[in-house]
Amino acid sequence: MAETVLARIYEALGEEGLRKARWQQKVRVWGLLAQVAGVALFALVMLPTGWAAALRDALGGGGAFGALLVVLALMALQSVFTLPLAWYFGYRVEQLLGTNRQTLSGWLLDYLKQGLLSTVLFGLFFWGVYLVFRAWPTAWLPALAGVVVLLVLGLYLAQPLMVRAQFKAExxxxxxxxxxxxxxxxxxxxxxxxxxxxxxxxxxxxxxxxxxxxxxxxxxxxxxxxxxxxxxxxxxxxxxxxxxxRAHKDWPWMLGLYGLLFVVGIALAHAALAWTAGRWGLAGAGDPATLPLLLLVLNLWMLVAQVAMNAFMRSREFAADRYALELVPNLEAFERTFVTLARQNLADPEPPEWVEFWLHDHPSIARRLEAARRAVRSG
Ligand SMILES: [Zn+2]
Missing domain, CATH: 3.30.2010.10 (Metalloproteases ("zincins"), catalytic domain)
Incomplete structure (x- = not known):
């Protein structure tokens, strides 16, 4: 019975593991909110003070190349600004959960490497966004969609690179x-x-x-x-x-949905950026100094949009599980793997529904195990 596997998971987690799993869940909510708060604070520090505009002028942000410099500088500044949050949620929390095996300097080096990679990738993307806003002040949508397609492809292709930058492979x-x-x-x-x-x-x-x-x-x-x-x-x-x-083409669908949500997010941000024209030394949507506001709107939007993303991905998980059990009909190994994964990653097998709805891109283990049993019985 699926219940006995569930019992094995609770046993593997133990009381302490379960407490940690539930705490981890809460911390993820706080982490998301703290991230948005950090980005908002950065926008508050940079924009009304005129510092972002001053930085743009110093780097020649009126030109195309200068705009790239402004974008990269603002992204780097924001990474430094939000470093305490990254440290707490990326390092300290892992220490408290007992899953961390890195020294602080090792973690910092990884953070720097990954930060560089994503700053280059997203920096080029945001640069493209500003160039599009400048070139087509009103009819920017088609070109924006093109830039988002490039970003999504770049993210997909950079994935193995990101993993290899973090872990040695044999x-x-x-x-x-x-x-x-x-x-x-x-x-x-x-x-x-x-x-x-x-x-x-x-x-x-x-x-x-x-x-x-x-x-x-x-x-x-x-x-x-x-x-x-x-x-x-x-x-x-x-x-x-x-x-x-792969068989169900979940990747192209997911990347497509991600891209679509990104286009909507940037379109929302465009309205906010246009509003800055004539304020705080800013020049509206084509001004790279508005980046902190663009990032804030995107972050707020993604907080909501990830509900759609996660719902889609959760629905694909059941299908992938069914496929797996048909390809390798080994329910015993399937269930055993869940016990290990739950213990290693401190997963609450039965999270509160709202947590699953908002945060989880995988259905709860309890639901997956139950669905797997049903699939095997009926198949
Ligand atoms: Zn999966």
């Missing part, structure tokens, strides 16, 4: 397991790109796995922490689940 030595996974790929009709085992255990106790594009193939990336515990059968199930997402 090829899987277990040839038998590799051959086994190759068969799963073959059965599903996907080109197998091998397995990279990420040395995540030196930084975190958490477990994770993903498929990432590698040439025309798909590579399996798995945390050593997860592989150690779920073993070959567990990994087979995890890979089958991820292949389900």
């Amino acid at each position: 090829p899987l030595e277990d040839e038998e397991l590799s051959a086994r996974l190759a068969r799963v790929f073959e059965k599903a009709g996907f080109a197998y790109g091998g397995v990279s085992v990420l040395r995540a255990g030196e930084k975190t106790a958490r477990g994770n796995a993903a498929l990432v594009p590698k040439g025309g193939r798909l590579e399996v990336m798995v945390f050593d922490t997860l592989l150690e515990e779920i073993g070959p059968e567990g990994l087979e199930v995890v890979v089958a689940h991820e292949l389900g997402h």
Whole structure:
């Protein structure tokens, strides 16, 4: 029965694990709100004071290249400004949960690396947005959509890079397991790109796995922490689940929805930016010095928009689980994997409904286990 698996999860978590899981959930809500508050405070510090306008003038933000400098400088400043929040929610919380295995300097270095990558990617994007607003002051929407498409593609392609910037990777030595996974790929009709085992255990106790594009193939990336515990059968199930997402084209749909929500967010921001014309030394929508306000509107919008994003992704999870159980009909390994994942990532198996609705891109473990049992019975 699904209830006995659930009981095993509660047992694996223990009282302390469950307390931490629930606290982690609360902290995520606070983290989201704190992030928006931080961005709002940054806008308040930079805009009414005229500092953003002064920075723009100093960097020659009226020209195209100067606009890029202004965008990058403001993004870098904001990262420094919100560093205390990043430290608390990214490092201190992990320490309190007992999942952190990094020194503070190691964490800072990772934060810097990831910050650089995303500053370059989003910096180019916001630069493009301002150039579009300048070139087409009224009919900016089609070109804006084009810039968002580039961002979404860039984010997708940069994903393996982001992972490799954080974790050292080693090829899987277990040839038998590799051959086994190759068969799963073959059965599903996907080109197998091998397995990279990420040395995540030196930084975190958490477990994770993903498929990432590698040439025309798909590579399996798995945390050593997860592989150690779920073993070959567990990994087979995890890979089958991820292949389900590929088979159902969940990635293109998700990226498309993300892009669409981004276009709406920027369109909302355009109205706010236009309002700044003649205020605080700013020149309206085409002025890169308005970036703190653009970021604030986007952050506020995404707080709401992620409800739609998450609802979509949750609905795809059930389908991927069903696919996995058809491809690798091993319910026992499927359930065992959930016990490990819940314990490693401190997941509350039965979170409050509103938390799941707002924050979770995966359905609760209890619901997934129940659906899996039903699928196996009826299939
Ligand atoms: Zn999934």
